[in-house]
Amino acid sequence: DADVTQTPRNRITKTGKRIMLECSQTKGHDRMYWYRQDPGLGLQLIYYSFDVKDINKGEISDGYSVSRQAQAKFSLSLESAIPNQTALYFCATSDLDGGTTNTGELFFGEGSRLTVL
Amino acid sequence: DAKTTQPPSMDCAEGRAANLPCNHSTISGNEYVYWYRQIHSQGPQYIIHGLKNNETNEMASLIITEDRKSSTLILPHATLRDTAVYYCAANFGNEKLTFGTGTRLTIIP
Numbered sequence: 001d002a003d004v005t006q007t008p009r010n011r012i013t014k015t016g017k018r019i020m021l022e023c024s025q026t027k028g029h030d031r032m033y034w035y036r037q038d039p040g041l042g043l044q045l046i047y048y049s050f051d052v053k054d055i056n057k058g059e060i061s062d063g064y065s066v067s068r069q070a071q072a073k074f075s076l077s078l079e080s081a082i083p084n085q086t087a088l089y090f091c092a093t094s095d096l097d098g099g100t101t102n103t104g105e106l107f108f109g110e111g112s113r114l115t116v117l
Numbered sequence: 118d119a120k121t122t123q124p125p126s127m128d129c130a131e132g133r134a135a136n137l138p139c140n141h142s143t144i145s146g147n148e149y150v151y152w153y154r155q156i157h158s159q160g161p162q163y164i165i166h167g168l169k170n171n172e173t174n175e176m177a178s179l180i181i182t183e184d185r186k187s188s189t190l191i192l193p194h195a196t197l198r199d200t201a202v203y204y205c206a207a208n209f210g211n212e213k214l215t216f217g218t219g220t221r222l223t224i225i226p
Binding site for chain 2: 043092
């Protein structure tokens with residue numbers, strides 16, 4: 001089983017619908033992130049969370065909200081989806097930077113492809 | 118966070134060293150440089166990171182200039198499986214890893 005699991009993997013929806021993308025991890029990491037990827041634009045940070053009580057906006061948070069239900073779960077919501085939110089969404093985790101052995105490596109899920117018609 | 122810029126694409130012959138450059142001229146003294154790669158539309162995979170010194174692991178080498186304004190990822194003996202998009206990124210302690218637009222590396226047989 002994957003360490004970082006995203007559901008759904010693919011979703012087609014209509015403009016105005018509410019959509020939730022879910023992420024769960026078994027790595028025991030405190031930090032979780034949501035990224036968006038558009039063709040030719042690389043990865044853009046939407047929201048990130050350092051622990052259950054800590055939520056921060058990233059570069060492109062408008063139109064999105066998140067919920068950190070538990071250490072292992074971080075959900076991304078689109079309250080009213082619009083076509084320009086069509087993209088590939090990635091969840092990632094990392095360990096809290098606390099020692100010389102920590103690489104600060106991000107572990108990514110396999111992505112959720114969202115299409116808004 | 119530092120901005121990173123990379124060439125959009127590069128080719129490399131199979132078996133040769135692939136050298137992928139990255140400019141991060143606004144990097145601050147405590148920001149690490151990270152490299153990731155993405156094969157097709159899979160989740161990006163960590164390759165290597167560094168602060169000041171050159172680094173090497175089983176996948177690649179990272180050369181950081183003395184002024185830290187640029188770096189080069191070196192894949193010493195490129196194989197067809199190294200065809201991917203390579204991202205250079207910078208941050209401090211992985212708080213907000215900011216990715217560039219990446220370099221699409223194509224390994225030519």
